[in-house]
Amino acid sequence: xxxxxxxxxxxxxxxxxxxxxxxxxxxxxxxxxxxxxxxxxxxxxxxxxxxxxxxxxxxxxxxxxxxxxxxxxxxxxxxxxxxxxxxxxxxxxxxxxxxxxxxxxxxxxxxxxxxx
Amino acid sequence: xxxxxxxxxxxxxxxxxxxxxxxxxxxxxxxxxxxxxxxxxxxxxxxxxxxxxxxxxxxxxxxxxxxxxxxxxxxxxxxxxxxxxxxxxxxxxxxxxxxxxxxxxxxxxx
Numbered sequence: 520x521x522x523x524x525x526x527x528x529x530x531x532x533x534x535x536x537x538x539x540x541x542x543x544x545x546x547x548x549x550x551x552x553x554x555x556x557x558x559x560x561x562x563x564x565x566x567x568x569x570x571x572x573x574x575x576x577x578x579x580x581x582x583x584x585x586x587x588x589x590x591x592x593x594x595x596x597x598x599x600x601x602x603x604x605x606x607x608x609x610x611x612x613x614x615x616x617x618x619x620x621x622x623x624x625x626x627x628x629x630x631x632x633x634x635x
Numbered sequence: 636x637x638x639x640x641x642x643x644x645x646x647x648x649x650x651x652x653x654x655x656x657x658x659x660x661x662x663x664x665x666x667x668x669x670x671x672x673x674x675x676x677x678x679x680x681x682x683x684x685x686x687x688x689x690x691x692x693x694x695x696x697x698x699x700x701x702x703x704x705x706x707x708x709x710x711x712x713x714x715x716x717x718x719x720x721x722x723x724x725x726x727x728x729x730x731x732x733x734x735x736x737x738x739x740x741x742x743x744x745x
Contacts, residue, residue, distance in 0.1 A: 561738050564734070575729070575731075575732060628677060
């Protein structure tokens with residue numbers, strides 16, 4: 520099992536451009552989570568998705584950020600009109616179903632976004 | 636709202652010395668607690684979860700509900716333990732939504 524795959528690992532964007540981060544969950548996992556790690560801070564939950572559904576987006580900024588997990592293909596975290604404050608590491612995680620005492624959330628290696 | 640506090644940003648220990656990383660949480664219910672480790676710019680790896688009560692790489696952690704703590708301990712630190720350690724909490728009403736502490740950087744020097 521290849522694990523949670525994220526790409527690109529590193530992305531540089533100019534202010535005002537769009538950033539798209541992709542996440543392929545572990546095989547057999549249908550739940551995806553996105554977290555953001557700002558410099559010198561811990562990870563902050565952004566959004567929880569199942570196939571074609573957003574379950575919890577309470578951590579998503581109200582503007583410019585969106586996420587999807589289509590029926591086919593990877594989950595996408597999209598940031599429009601990026602600003603310097605969006606520079607961070609974005610981690611994707613997945614689980615086979617709702618994590619309970621028998622399950623675990625597995626993380627990808629992260630995508631580092633730098634806005635110049 | 637739930638909160639996870641890791642009071643130490645940096646912990647520097649000598650190889651072979653004991654190491655303890657503090658984690659306190661605030662949540663009125665029964666949370667599930669985790670420790671994750673992140674080696675330099677790599678993925679977060681689950682180190683421990685309190686319900687499994689297992690020891691990984693010599694680390695142990697006990698949930699103390701009275702003190703609302705889940706401190707991580709290892710009796711003899713190794714150089715390969717140098718990493719960032721995150722304590723995290725998940726609640727029964729928000730499965731999948733991990734609340735992380737700010738992390739503790741551990742540096743083990745020979």
